[in-house]
Amino acid sequence: MASKPRTLYEKIWDSHVVERLDDGTCLIYIDRHLVHEVTSPQAFEALRLAGRQVRRPDLTLAVPDHNLPTTARVAADGSRLPIEDAQSAAQLAALERNAPSFGIDYIDAVAPEQGIVHVVGPEQGFSLPGATIVCGDSHTAAHGGVGALAFGIGTSEVEHVLATQTLQLRRSKSMEVRVEGPLGPGITPKDLILHIIGVIGTAGGTGHVIEYRGRVFEEMSVEGRLTVCNMSIEGGARAGLIAPDDKVFAYLRGKPYAPKGEDWDRAVKWWHSLATDEGATFDKSIVIDAADVEPTVSWGTSPEDVVPVGGRVPSPDSFADPSKQEAARKSLDYMGLVPETPIEDIAVENIFIGSCTNSRIEDLRAAAEILKGRRKAPGVRWAIVVPGSGLVKRQAEAEGLDRIFTDAGFEWREPGCSACLAMNPDKVPPGERCASTSNRNFVGRQGPGARTHLVSPAMAAAAAVTGRLTDVRKLPPCQADDG
Amino acid sequence: MKAVSTIEGRAIPLGLKNIDTDVIIPAHWLKTVSREGLGKGAFETIRATPGNPFDVEDFAHAPILIAGDNFGCGSSREHAAWAMLDMGLTAVIAPSFSDIFAGNAFKNGILAVELPQEQVDRLLEVAKDHPITLDLENQVVTTPFQDRFEFRIDPFRKRCLLEGLDEIGLTLGSESAITKHEQMREGAMPWLDKPSRRDAA
Numbered sequence: 001m002a003s004k005p006r007t008l009y010e011k012i013w014d015s016h017v018v019e020r021l022d023d024g025t026c027l028i029y030i031d032r033h034l035v036h037e038v039t040s041p042q043a044f045e046a047l048r049l050a051g052r053q054v055r056r057p058d059l060t061l062a063v064p065d066h067n068l069p070t071t072a073r074v075a076a077d078g079s080r081l082p083i084e085d086a087q088s089a090a091q092l093a094a095l096e097r098n099a100p101s102f103g104i105d106y107i108d109a110v111a112p113e114q115g116i117v118h119v120v121g122p123e124q125g126f127s128l129p130g131a132t133i134v135c136g137d138s139h140t141a142a143h144g145g146v147g148a149l150a151f152g153i154g155t156s157e158v159e160h161v162l163a164t165q166t167l168q169l170r171r172s173k174s175m176e177v178r179v180e181g182p183l184g185p186g187i188t189p190k191d192l193i194l195h196i197i198g199v200i201g202t203a204g205g206t207g208h209v210i211e212y213r214g215r216v217f218e219e220m221s222v223e224g225r226l227t228v229c230n231m232s233i234e235g236g237a238r239a240g241l242i243a244p245d246d247k248v249f250a251y252l253r254g255k256p257y258a259p260k261g262e263d264w265d266r267a268v269k270w271w272h273s274l275a276t277d278e279g280a281t282f283d284k285s286i287v288i289d290a291a292d293v294e295p296t297v298s299w300g301t302s303p304e305d306v307v308p309v310g311g312r313v314p315s316p317d318s319f320a321d322p323s324k325q326e327a328a329r330k331s332l333d334y335m336g337l338v339p340e341t342p343i344e345d346i347a348v349e350n351i352f353i354g355s356c357t358n359s360r361i362e363d364l365r366a367a368a369e370i371l372k373g374r375r376k377a378p379g380v381r382w383a384i385v386v387p388g389s390g391l392v393k394r395q396a397e398a399e400g401l402d403r404i405f406t407d408a409g410f411e412w413r414e415p416g417c418s419a420c421l422a423m424n425p426d427k428v429p430p431g432e433r434c435a436s437t438s439n440r441n442f443v444g445r446q447g448p449g450a451r452t453h454l455v456s457p458a459m460a461a462a463a464a465v466t467g468r469l470t471d472v473r474k475l476p477p478c479q480a481d482d483g
Numbered sequence: 484m485k486a487v488s489t490i491e492g493r494a495i496p497l498g499l500k501n502i503d504t505d506v507i508i509p510a511h512w513l514k515t516v517s518r519e520g521l522g523k524g525a526f527e528t529i530r531a532t533p534g535n536p537f538d539v540e541d542f543a544h545a546p547i548l549i550a551g552d553n554f555g556c557g558s559s560r561e562h563a564a565w566a567m568l569d570m571g572l573t574a575v576i577a578p579s580f581s582d583i584f585a586g587n588a589f590k591n592g593i594l595a596v597e598l599p600q601e602q603v604d605r606l607l608e609v610a611k612d613h614p615i616t617l618d619l620e621n622q623v624v625t626t627p628f629q630d631r632f633e634f635r636i637d638p639f640r641k642r643c644l645l646e647g648l649d650e651i652g653l654t655l656g657s658e659s660a661i662t663k664h665e666q667m668r669e670g671a672m673p674w675l676d677k678p679s680r681r682d683a684a
Contacts, residue, residue: 015672018664019657025639027657029664031675039560041516052651055661058676067514087514094516131675138559138583152583154561156590156650164654166661170637172582202501203553206582236556238582259674267674302501323500323551421558423510442505442557444528 005277007174008243009209012149012274016132018166027166031131032148034117035062035104035158037095038423039136043159044098055165057103061126061257064092064109065116066137067423070386070413073110080110088424102162113256115389115415118142118356122226123389125255129244129271134161138233139356139439145226146252147244147274149209152233173283175208175237179216181290186473188366189224190358190437190456192216193231194296198306200286205237208284211276212242216290222251223360230357231439234303243275297343297469298441298454300331305441307343309459309471315339334443335451336431343469346453350434351376351383351410351464352446353457355420358437359388363457364396367437368404370461373478376409377467383410384426386418408464422447435463484592486647490574490617493545494610495536497529498603500551504584507555507563521562522569547615549607550577552600555584564591574617576624578603589640590650594619602632619644 006014018027033056040062047054054060067088075081083089092109099106107113113120118139121127129147134140136158143150157167177196197204210232217225225242232240249268252258259267294308305328307314316328316339332339337346353359353367364387376383385405387393393415396402402412419426420438422445428434430449437460441452453469462472512524530537548567554577555563564587567575574594588595594617598606602624606615609626616625619641624632643650654661669676 019660021639023638025637027654027660029661029668038513042518042561045516050651085514091514091516128675130672136559136561138557140559152559154559154564154583154587154590156561157586160651160654163651164661165665166654166657168639168650168654202556203579203581206553206579233557233583236553236581263674267672270672327500421505421510423513440503440505440557442503444509445505448509448528 005279007276007280007282008147008211008241008274009149009174010280012130012132013171015130025168025170028132028169030134030161030165030167031059032121032126032128032133033060033161034121034126034133034135034140035060035095035099036066036117036135036137037064037091038066039155040098040158041091041094043155043162044094044102046159047162052163054102054104054162059165060104060162061107062095062099062104063107063114063117063120064095066417066421067091068109068416069424070416070418070426073414112390112394115392116356116359116417118230119359119388119392122146122222123255123391125252125258128252128258128267129248130274134167139230141232141238141240142226142230142356144229144232144239144241145222146248147241147271149239149241151239172238173208175205175210175284175286176282177210177212177286177288179212179214179288179290182219183216183290183293186458187293187295188456188458189220189227191296192293193228194298194303194306194454195293196288197231197235197303198296199288200235202234202302202304203236205232205235208237210235210237210240211282212240217242218245221362222247223362226360227357231303234439244271295456295459295471295473297459298452299335299337299343300328301334301441301443302327302331303439303441303454305331309343309469311343313337313339313341313343344471346433346469347379347467348433348435348453348463348469349379349381350428350432351380351460352419352434352436352438353384353460354386354388354418355438356388356417357439358457359386359392361392361395363437364392364401365399367457367461368401369477370458370465370472370475371408372404374408374465376464379467380409380464383464384413384419385410386413387415389415410464419446421445422450428452435460435469484590484643484647484649487573487592487594487644488619490546490594492547492614493542494547494549494576494606494615495542495545496607496610497536497548497550498607501553501556502550503557504555504560504563505557508560508566512566513560513562518565520569521566525566525570544571546571547574547576547617548572549603549610550575552578554580555588556581559583561587561590564588564593567593576603576606589644592644592647594644596624596634598624598632598634605630
């Protein structure tokens with residue numbers, strides 16, 4: 001008898017069940033655990049206090065990213081520069097101490113491979129299709145872009161995984177987000193995911209794991225898929241994933257931690273089986289028409305507050321739900337925006353290109369394409385590019401992108417999370433706006449009083465050039481001579 | 484984990500929707516290696532607003548918070564739960580919670596109770612002047628006015644909370660099942676077991 005058709009999520013879940021309890025809770029095996037400096041110190045400390053070991057240090061990888069400054073880390077004489085903030089320095093020192101003492105591979109702050117965990121995982125081939133991947137960070141969903149079941153966990157769960165290599169979980173519901181038709185010219189994966197969040201809302205995926213389906217995703221690059229899955233959490237879903245295919249396998253092949261030789265061949269065979277079966281059903285299904293997706297910008301303080309760049313700041317009265325009206329009023333007040341203002345009339349003083357959503361090489365290329373032969377507008381006071389990893393940075397430099405950015409008036413920084421969450425010194429000043437390629441426009445997210453407009457890398461570049469939020473399609477790449 | 488059974492006392496009627504964990508505890512408070520002392524930074528931006536409910540004297544040391552939909556959305560930072568505990572909160576009532584926050588609350592013995600919006604609205608009204616009671620054993624929220632709102636909770640979580648169980652200790656009791664799974668995995672999916680070491684790459 002043929003087995004019941006299953007979704008991609010169910011297949012990964014089923015293959016990781018260690019034990020099923022009577023009440024439906026399952027003990028799930030974790031294949032990969034990424035650890036960073038901010039959400040791990042309390043977990044390591046608790047292990048020590050309980051006299052426990054890390055069960056599988058070989059399945060664990062540590063790298064600092066959240067609170068590292070993105071200014072130079074090494075002095076001219078090759079010595080390491082100290083971190084000025086004493087608390088940040090102590091947190092980094094704790095990871096530097098904890099990783100080796102528990103036998104965990106550690107990529108240190110000055111290693112060429114250092115970067116944002118969610119950029120490093122796929123880039124190192126540590127994140128694999130069909131694997132369960134966790135990290136003490138909600139944007140772990142990103143790794144779903146290679147076909148993994150990846151989700152963020154709290155510090156108690158970090159401790160639980162370190163000690164047992166498992167988590168006690170209940171199976172989530174499944175949700176299909178099906179996108180029909182192709183994206184228009186100049187529309188990026190970031191625009192698509194912002195649009196999707198606008199449609200489903202920030203709680204639309206709560207309790208669910210999203211599978212993104214449709215030709216759009218098959219045609220999308222692996223990096224684009226990482227961007228889409230990354231923001232699943234902004235739609236409330238702890239995880240989002242896309243069926244792995246030959247593009248993913250080609251992307252991973254030869255990466256340092258990826259399987260080799262016979263292991264690789266066996267892995268690819270299994271990975272090919274990881275698509276949702278014909279006839280499998282989802283608990284919830286959303287259909288998006290790709291033709292509706294425009295270059296998208298956030299106007300408020302929730303990632304669901306999005307509008308096409310050609311649109312206007314909405315009026316709170318335009319929302320049917322009274323509590324949403326109230327929330328919109330509060331958001332507009334915080335954002336300093338007047339209803340009905342055309343989005344393209346909004347001036348920005350800061351530009352941030354970076355974060356685990358948009359700091360990979362394709363993101364930097366897309367921004368550089370717009371900035372080539374141009375300069376940031378006089379009203380733009382601060383513009384930074386923070387590559388997602390040392391390897392992205394090196395690749396960008398090999399392609400001359402760093403020069404394009406610096407010629408345009410951007411600062412070219414060291415890798416890390418930076419102004420996405422403003423834990424390190426990279427902050428947007430109070431009351432100022434930032435066109436940001438990051439993932440959250442929450443109150444105070446980029447610094448106290450900072451006003452964030454979420455956009456794609458190309459749109460951030462366009463805003464830098466004009467000093468206003470701008471439809472990037474009006475700024476064709478400059479045909480400047482390459483001299 | 485400390486055992487939880489009944490929580491009784493004043494409840495802060497916050498009521499806002501989509502309270503994200505950046506609001507519960509802003510990122511600049513996360514530069515700590517401890518779980519303690521985060522209460523000072525809890526709800527910092529809200530507490531900076533004049534007339535906010537946290538400033539009302541009656542709600543000092545209140546053990547319960549009442550919020551709107553999608554409480555705890557955003558970042559996975561468990562510091563949000565630690566900050567709430569540090570300010571004395573041991574229960575939150577809301578129409579819905581983000582998945583990660585609900586897990587973090589549970590791991591720290593914070594009771595996260597989901598009730599329909601109209602019941603939450605009623606509690607927001609009552610809480611202004613009166614205490615409320617959460618009874619985990621009987622899964623019910625009551626007020627001095629005969630209100631009686633039953634809530635659902637995952638049976639596993641309920642048991643852990645009532646008995647104050649150490650979840651890691653429980654899982655370690657499944658040691659043989661974990662080892663068996665690892666052996667199966669080694670045979671069926673050997674590539675998952677051997678990430679090449681960087682120095683060997």
